[in-house]
Amino acid sequence: MVLWNEGWNETIERNYYIWVIKGKNENIIVDTGTGITEAKKRKLKEYVNPVDVLTRIGVNGTNVKKVIITHVHFDHAGGIEMFPDAFPKAKFYLQKMELDFWTKDPVAKRAPFRGITDARANRKIASMAESDRLVIVDGDMKIAPGIELLLAPGHTTGLQAVAVNTEKGSAIVASDCAHIARSFTDDIPSCFITDIIAWMKSYDKLKSKVSNVDLIFPGHDVKMLTDYPKIAEDVTRLV
Numbered sequence: 453m454v455l456w457n458e459g460w461n462e463t464i465e466r467n468y469y470i471w472v473i474k475g476k477n478e479n480i481i482v483d484t485g486t487g488i489t490e491a492k493k494r495k496l497k498e499y500v501n502p503v504d505v506l507t508r509i510g511v512n513g514t515n516v517k518k519v520i521i522t523h524v525h526f527d528h529a530g531g532i533e534m535f536p537d538a539f540p541k542a543k544f545y546l547q548k549m550e551l552d553f554w555t556k557d558p559v560a561k562r563a564p565f566r567g568i569t570d571a572r573a574n575r576k577i578a579s580m581a582e583s584d585r586l587v588i589v590d591g592d593m594k595i596a597p598g599i600e601l602l603l604a605p606g607h608t609t610g611l612q613a614v615a616v617n618t619e620k621g622s623a624i625v626a627s628d629c630a631h632i633a634r635s636f637t638d639d640i641p642s643c644f645i646t647d648i649i650a651w652m653k654s655y656d657k658l659k660s661k662v663s664n665v666d667l668i669f670p671g672h673d674v675k676m677l678t679d680y681p682k683i684a685e686d687v688t689r690l691v
């Protein structure tokens with residue numbers, strides 16, 4: 453599933469992540485993880501409420517003003533079940549194309565799509581779009597000094613990655629623009645495709661923004677947990 457038409461005999465483990473950009477002035481959360489209801493329904497192994505994990509590194513309702521939603525699959529947007537209440541000062545950033553597809557397009561309710569999203573979360577996102585809690589982004593946008601949202605479609609219609617200026621150079625939280633790091637080095641997307649041509653162009657776009665491909669972080673690679681320094685239970689430092 454994670455590599456297009458390759459490795460049918462291989463077994464691969466996936467982890468489910470959220471990311472935090474710890475800046476000088478603010479914490480920005482990237483993705484909300486899976487909702488507690490959906491996690492139970494899907495029997496996710498070793499699930500922890502992402503809101504609780506964030507408190508382990510001092511990220512809580514008092515100090516978050518921005519939450520970026522990369523795309524509206526259950527494992528990235530489902531936590532919207534808890535996040536608006538847990539982070540009352542936060543605004544949520546989502547691409548217009550992604551919002552429109554999941555909340556307005558009837559195709560999103562058909563088999564290839566409905567199984568990978570969280571209907572409860574999507575209804576909440578649709579209602580937030582009517583309020584000032586949701587910032588609807590249309591294309592690339594700088595949202596803070598050194599932080600830029602990058603439209604990177606392919607996996608979904610309006611997936612956004614996040615470019616971050618770090619001490620090591622420009623890094624990118626790519627989310628599911630690749631499920632594992634090998635997708636970037638071997639130039640292979642996953643089997644979860646909305647538009648494969650757009651996807652290949654998104655690879656080019658993200659790669660052109662970093663000095664080193666190791667600074668692009670994929671959505672589900674176990675290496676992000678095993679190969680980086682641990683700073684709290686279930687939490688590693690990537691850059």
Ligand SMILES: [Zn+2]
Nearest residue numbers: 525527628671
């Ligand atoms: Zn995912």
